[in-house]
């Protein structure tokens with residue numbers, strides 16, 4: 001076992017970002033996760049320091065360390081700024097968006113037994129942004145699919161499934177209409193599946209798949225989707241377990257990975273000590289598991305598992321922030337999680 005610290009970039013972000021990322025750092029420290037943070041800025045926090053909305057040094061630091069925990073960032077509207085998230089995705093080629101969605105104790109939701117990982121292709125499809133006005137009153141938007149991008153997201157999804165012991169990958173598609181683009185996505189997924197015979201694989205036309213999802217989400221294990229479908233369905237899945245406030249996320253590429261909560265900067269409650277830090281704590285836990293896998297550091301997996309047990313316990317005891325119907329503030333909930341970390345497991 002190595003005792004060396006792993007460097008990771010911390011982007012506190014804007015609005016509630018510094019409060020919730022600060023809470024996550026405290027939890028990781030209390031769990032003895034060997035992370036050394038390098039603080040960098042993006043969004044309004046960067047502009048206030050006379051830097052661009054996504055400073056070069058922030059991108060470089062993520063390239064160098066390979067990993068970042070990011071708070072929500074504000075991109076000013078109407079002044080030609082490209083969103084921080086879109087820039088990060090493009091600059092670092094973060095092609096896989098991962099969103100694990102599961103029920104948490106005492107978090108009100110319509111369904112129980114939900115445990116789904118949504119994998120979304122992040123780089124092409126209709127989000128390629130190729131739009132044209134072909135004649136007055138007639139506009140087109142081009143959906144792009146390449147064999148390279150379809151194959152690598154499928155390979156990523158099956159590799160994830162194999163490593164995490166997931167049972168089934170389901171692709172949602174519309175290949176009955178979009179025969180070439182969605183057809184290619186399916187062909188690539190089928191080809192990759194041949195290398196993973198132990199993992200079940202199936203395909204559903206997206207409209208039927210969405211109906212099944214809201215009838216019985218517990219029937220699904222992993223979903224693999226192209227960009228637009230993934231964007232829509234991952235929010236739908238978040239809604240199945242209580243909303244964006246309790247769902248973590250990651251954008252992952254070959255060399256770098258950026259972990260962040262799904263919610264935004266929540267300016268209405270920023271700076272008031274009310275924000276729920278859970279989604280960022282969960283994102284930081286995903287980061288630890290990712291580092292355990294990619295750097296072969298098993299102690300990080302143990303730290304992640306202690307943190308997950310601790311927040312599950314806090315929630316099970318009815319300790320919740322206001323957005324989940326409780327009374328605790330950010331600091332109180334964070335302390336409640338830390339108090340339930342227990343002793344580190346031997347080994």
Ligand code: ATP
Pocket residue numbers: 016020072073074244245262263264265266267268269274275276277323
């Ligand atoms: P942005 O423009 O950055 O997306 P927003 O306010 O439009 O910000 P969210 O930040 O996602 O979108 O917030 C939507 C609502 O959910 C707000 O009322 C906010 O207070 C609440 N909210 C979001 N995140 C949290 C959180 N972590 N804890 C408590 N409430 C939250």
